[in-house]
Amino acid sequence: MDEDKKQYGLPDDEYYMLIDEKIRKRKEERIERKRKEQRKAKQILLFVVLAIGLAAFSFSGFFTVRAIEVEGNSYFTPEEIINMGHAEKGSNIIYRPGKSEIKEYLEANPYIESAKVKRKLPGTLVISVKERTQTAAVVYDDDYLIIDENGILLRKTATMPKLTIVQGIKVSRIELGQKLGSEDSAMIDRTVELLQSMIKGDLYYTRIVMSDLYVKAYVYESLVCKGTSDMLVEAMDSGRLHKVLEDLFSKNIKRGTITISEDGYASFVPSLD
Numbered sequence: 161m162d163e164d165k166k167q168y169g170l171p172d173d174e175y176y177m178l179i180d181e182k183i184r185k186r187k188e189e190r191i192e193r194k195r196k197e198q199r200k201a202k203q204i205l206l207f208v209v210l211a212i213g214l215a216a217f218s219f220s221g222f223f224t225v226r227a228i229e230v231e232g233n234s235y236f237t238p239e240e241i242i243n244m245g246h247a248e249k250g251s252n253i254i255y256r257p258g259k260s261e262i263k264e265y266l267e268a269n270p271y272i273e274s275a276k277v278k279r280k281l282p283g284t285l286v287i288s289v290k291e292r293t294q295t296a297a298v299v300y301d302d303d304y305l306i307i308d309e310n311g312i313l314l315r316k317t318a319t320m321p322k323l324t325i326v327q328g329i330k331v332s333r334i335e336l337g338q339k340l341g342s343e344d345s346a347m348i349d350r351t352v353e354l355l356q357s358m359i360k361g362d363l364y365y366t367r368i369v370m371s372d373l374y375v376k377a378y379v380y381e382s383l384v385c386k387g388t389s390d391m392l393v394e395a396m397d398s399g400r401l402h403k404v405l406e407d408l409f410s411k412n413i414k415r416g417t418i419t420i421s422e423d424g425y426a427s428f429v430p431s432l433d
Contacts, residue, residue, distance in 0.1 A: 225257065232288050247277075262275070275289045294314050295355050297320070298351075313336055366378050383414050
């Protein structure tokens with residue numbers, strides 16, 4: 161201590177005052193550190209209590225699935241979507257809503273292109289689906305293969321549906337939810353392109369007969385559009401075919417053949433019978 165006293169070079173009274181001040185500060189620092197540690201411990205304890213409380217609350221009946229909503233459906237009813245997805249009320253919406261299982265069940269159906277399942281707290285599951293639309297029926301022996309505008313097989317039926325009937329395709333592979341396979345894959349692609357243009361142009365053909373050279377697209381059984389698939393697509397996309405049909409309908413003409421040439425010109429020959 162004498163050495164410390166010499167180091168500061170202070171009188172005894174000032175030196176002892178300095179020592180007392182240092183001791184006081186050190187004591188205050190220890191007290192402050194202890195207070196901080198206590199505050200931190202209380203915060204941790206509070207956090208743990210809250211976490212346990214929230215966890216317990218999340219398992220309570222407040223978060224039980226009580227309602228299931230369906231969006232985006234048109235072909236299937238909401239009840240059919242719910243049943244198809246094996247969606248059930250009563251499970252915990254936070255920990256066990258069954259989202260992935262519902263999505264998997266739904267997307268196994270060829271009519272469902274995609275499905276999403278969302279939570280709407282506290283107790284509602286929302287199922288959103290994007291359906292494929294049946295567009296045409298490809299003749300397959302005595303049956304009909306129902307396809308969408310992309311050529312995806314939706315179902316097989318022995319009953320003629322009220323859809324565009326497609327003839328002339330030699331189907332080599334059928335698998336639900338997959339694009340039709342054909343001995344001539346290019347013909348499938350041409351058919352798909354025709355169907356897409358038909359939908360985009362808001363047209364409807366009762367029947368389409370495909371062949372290697374020409375396509376016959378029947379507006380009525382007595383009124384047919386004839387040309388290559390490329391010609392027909394171009395005539396539909398450009399609106400030329402619409403104008404010809406509108407002109408014929410305005411004159412109440414519903415019998416004859418509309419031939420589309422390579423230059424896009426459409427000539428009409430009325431039926432003589």
